[in-house]
Amino acid sequence: xxxxxxxxxxxxxxxxxxxxxxxxxxxxxxxxxxxxxxxxxxxxxxxxxxxxxxxxxxxxxxxxxxxxxxxxxxxxxxxxxxxxxxxxxxxxxxxxxxxxxxxxxxxxxxxxxxxxxxxxxxxxxxxxxxxxxxxxxxxxxxxxxxxxxxxxxxxxxxxxxxxxxxxxxxxxxxxxxxxxxxxxxxxxxxxxxxxxxxxxxxxxxxxxxxxxxxxxxxxxxxxxxxxxxxxxxxxxxxxxxxxxxxxxxxxxxxxxxxxxxxxxxxxxxxxxxxxxxxxx
Amino acid sequence: xxxxxxxxxxxxxxxxxxxxxxxxxxxxxxxxxxxxxxxxxxxxxxxxxxxxxxxxxxxxxxxxxxxxxxxxxxxxxxxxxxxxxxxxxxxxxxxxxxxxxxxxxxxxxxxxxxxxxxxxxxxxxxxxxxxxxxxxxxxxxxxxxxxxxxxxxxxxxxxxxxxxxxxxxxxxxxxxxxxxxxxxxxxxxxxxxxxxxxxxxxxxxxxxxxxxxxxxxxxxxxxxxxxxxxxxxxxxxxxxxxxxxxxxxxxxxxxxxxxxxxxxxxxxxxxxxxxxxxxxxxxxxxxxxxxxxxxxxxxxxxxxxxx
Numbered sequence: 001x002x003x004x005x006x007x008x009x010x011x012x013x014x015x016x017x018x019x020x021x022x023x024x025x026x027x028x029x030x031x032x033x034x035x036x037x038x039x040x041x042x043x044x045x046x047x048x049x050x051x052x053x054x055x056x057x058x059x060x061x062x063x064x065x066x067x068x069x070x071x072x073x074x075x076x077x078x079x080x081x082x083x084x085x086x087x088x089x090x091x092x093x094x095x096x097x098x099x100x101x102x103x104x105x106x107x108x109x110x111x112x113x114x115x116x117x118x119x120x121x122x123x124x125x126x127x128x129x130x131x132x133x134x135x136x137x138x139x140x141x142x143x144x145x146x147x148x149x150x151x152x153x154x155x156x157x158x159x160x161x162x163x164x165x166x167x168x169x170x171x172x173x174x175x176x177x178x179x180x181x182x183x184x185x186x187x188x189x190x191x192x193x194x195x196x197x198x199x200x201x202x203x204x205x206x207x208x209x210x211x212x213x214x215x216x217x218x219x220x221x222x223x224x225x226x227x228x229x230x231x232x233x234x235x236x237x238x239x240x241x242x243x244x245x246x247x248x249x250x251x252x253x254x255x256x257x258x259x260x261x262x263x264x265x266x267x268x269x270x271x272x273x274x275x276x277x278x279x280x
Numbered sequence: 281x282x283x284x285x286x287x288x289x290x291x292x293x294x295x296x297x298x299x300x301x302x303x304x305x306x307x308x309x310x311x312x313x314x315x316x317x318x319x320x321x322x323x324x325x326x327x328x329x330x331x332x333x334x335x336x337x338x339x340x341x342x343x344x345x346x347x348x349x350x351x352x353x354x355x356x357x358x359x360x361x362x363x364x365x366x367x368x369x370x371x372x373x374x375x376x377x378x379x380x381x382x383x384x385x386x387x388x389x390x391x392x393x394x395x396x397x398x399x400x401x402x403x404x405x406x407x408x409x410x411x412x413x414x415x416x417x418x419x420x421x422x423x424x425x426x427x428x429x430x431x432x433x434x435x436x437x438x439x440x441x442x443x444x445x446x447x448x449x450x451x452x453x454x455x456x457x458x459x460x461x462x463x464x465x466x467x468x469x470x471x472x473x474x475x476x477x478x479x480x481x482x483x484x485x486x487x488x489x490x491x492x493x494x495x496x497x498x499x500x501x502x503x504x505x506x507x508x509x510x511x512x513x514x515x516x517x518x519x520x521x522x523x524x525x526x527x528x529x530x531x532x533x534x535x536x537x538x539x540x541x542x543x544x545x546x547x548x549x550x551x552x553x554x555x556x557x558x559x560x561x562x563x564x565x566x567x568x569x570x571x572x573x574x575x576x577x578x579x580x581x582x583x584x585x586x587x
Contacts, residue, residue, distance in 0.1 A: 116367075119366055122335060122363065125334070125363070128336055129338055132340060136300065159326070159331055
């Protein structure tokens with residue numbers, strides 16, 4: 001793939017991630033509950049895809065595609081789309097409110113949303129269908145899809161996992177947001193035989209690589225250095241609630257809004273990270 | 281019907297590069313193998329993996345393709361139900377989910393292969409349309425319509441070897457409209473799908489024994505159902521009979537009863553549907569239908585007093 005027209009700037013990326021985290025926190029104060037920790041865990045993945053990897057429409061080519069299969073992480077996607085100017089501030093202010101288009105899970109038809117998700121185990125099949133269509137049509141497009149680790153427990157994921165390499169859909173780049181948490185606890189404890197995930201993915205014929213999912217440089221490198229001989233799956237090790245100390249690896253933040261004082265503390269922590277050069 | 285479907289799909293697929301066939305490990309009947317050989321890129325076999333079949337069809341449609349998902353009815357719609365609901369119906373994508381062996385036509389394969397509540401299940405989904413042609417000619421017409429639709433369709437087919445019943449029908453096949461197959465003045469039999477022959481047989485028997493004139497009407501589009509057309513039949517005929525190869529819950533009969541109530545119909549209405557029970561019987565298609573009270577004899581006796 002040709003990434004020459006995308007310039008990767010690690011400093012800008014880190015600062016943008018802090019900005020998006022602040023925006024998500026601000027939105028958290030307008031609703032009583034939201035999937036904040038799962039949005040924070042995939043934030044660097046989503047940011048890197050949108051701002052450093054995806055190619056927009058260019059002469060004779062249609063743009064690359066993004067599907068958030070872990071639809072509950074929508075705030076990461078919405079804030080990225082707002083930053084890109086695809087979603088308006090006014091629309092963002094109507095998040096989960098009557099008259100708005102943005103709900104907890106992304107809806108197809110909303111600007112920037114290319115598939116309706118929310119039920120886990122659907123995004124990979126849809127993405128492979130898109131990638132197959134691109135092959136049929138001779139379009140040079142990449143489909144980026146982000147799944148959660150709990151989502152890998154859905155059988156439908158493994159049906160498609162078997163098929164994608166068979167169909168040689170090398171124009172698909174999948175991410176697993178491996179934050180080790182699902183609603184009822186640590187994934188590594190409920191499904192210990194599932195690890196290491198990367199081996200399972202390779203066994204199904206994918207090119208697979210493990211990265212630090214909060215390091216945009218590593219994410220960018222993993223994608224741009226792929227061989228292209230098989231579909232790529234990036235196993236991104238992440239921390240649920242990343243960036244706010246009291247949220248990290250604490251299950252309650254799967255679906256809770258911070259109180260006003262917790263909100264202030266979170267902002268203060270992000271300010272410290274900014275002063276220290278962009279976090280991580 | 282299977283061969284008419286495959287041949288039509290081959291014909292429209294030659295003209296329209298958007299047509300893609302996605303099958304789940306089912307042998308490509310008749311002309312489908314021609315399609316596979318001529319357009320290998322647009323013939324996709326996912327194997328025994330129906331959730332992928334529907335999900336991939338959704339993705340293809342999101343890119344402007346016009347996919348047909350094809351396998352046995354129970355596997356097309358029951359196993360991947362949530363993919364049909366979320367990926368196809370919620371996103372309102374032009375995917376045709378083809379169920380071969382709709383109803384209980386696979387009469388010796390057992391209950392796991394019976395789609396006796398498929399119309400109720402698919403009919404409950406917003407955006408979904410349902411077409412159930414009665415013979416190879418209608419299968420061709422239905423398949424052509426599916427190739428042009430802008431939303432999801434469940435195409436309910438029989439299997440192979442059905443005779444053509446509609447070659448001389450007085451009305452054409454029109455999506456969303458009842459189709460008169462045989463005129464009649466006194467009574468009317470409404471049906472759909474491969475058991476349409478039974479409706480003709482009921483009409484013939486009543487006409488021979490009682491001299492009454494019996495119309496045969498095809499409700500091939502189960503959704504959107506021609507509600508006004510059914511209302512007119514209920515108003516016009518003194519006796520209306522519904523024969524269907526589907527559970528009494530949520531099929532045509534239940535909807536005709538609802539329309540009868542809504543329109544304050546005063547005709548005599550007799551419905552013959554499958555019971556709300558699984559079928560633990562192995563035999564011919566006709567024998568299984570009869571075991572649930574769907575037969576020429578039963579309809580003639582109960583609705584017309586003809587033994």
